[in-house]
């Protein structure tokens with residue numbers, strides 16, 4: 733599939749700007765983009781987003797906004813001004829919050845002459861199982877809660893979702909095909925799953941219907957991160 737866009741987003745789960753930029757410079761030519769999460773953003777601030785964008789790389793800002801609609805809308809507007817291509821909000825923040833997030837992404841993008849970033853809904857954190865969900869007042873089965881929040885996110889106008897690799901195939905069946913699915917929990921064949929419990933290989937995730945895959949330690953912890961990223965990308969194209 734030589735025409736395929738590189739779907740690999742490398743999770744920059746490192747504590748300093750220097751470590752993040754070293755990875756970005758090594759990997760930018762061979763991956764599809766980078767995910768900046770709470771640790772790096774809190775340590776290095778918005779400047780890290782500007783620096784990664786300055787390399788021409790796609791940025792996925794994974795701060796999982798969850799607040800009243802007005803506050804989330806303003807945070808999304810700030811992210812659009814930083815020129816990120818993807819960002820996350822918690823679907824459990826509700827219909828109006830997600831609608832406000834999407835609206836703000838569209839409006840701010842058109843005001844600034846940019847493409848609107850993909851606002852991705854996060855359904856149920858994979859760290860939560862049935863009993864943990866019950867503790868926060870949701871007695872439904874985890875799978876049903878994921879489907880409920882995914883459907884709500886789409887009704888609110890979101891154009892993408894983050895989901896666990898094992899949810900991709902099921903969600904593909906119930907969601908419109910235009911909805912983009914981004915999945916972490918990816919482990920190349922034969923690799924240590926570390927703390928990830930439910931994983932798929934990059935090829936399996938793609939076959940199940942993922943549009944993007946977030947890969948952290950298998951690449952960033954490899955003895956040669958660039959070679960590892962190249963090998964994963966090559967395998968995806970066969």
Ligand code: C5P
Pocket residue numbers: 743745769857858859895896916917918928946947948949950
């Ligand atoms: O190192 P690893 O490949 O496990 O990194 C996966 C990345 O995706 C991390 O940044 C992690 O926080 C994130 N993530 C995850 N599982 C989820 C949601 C996000 O591993 N359910």
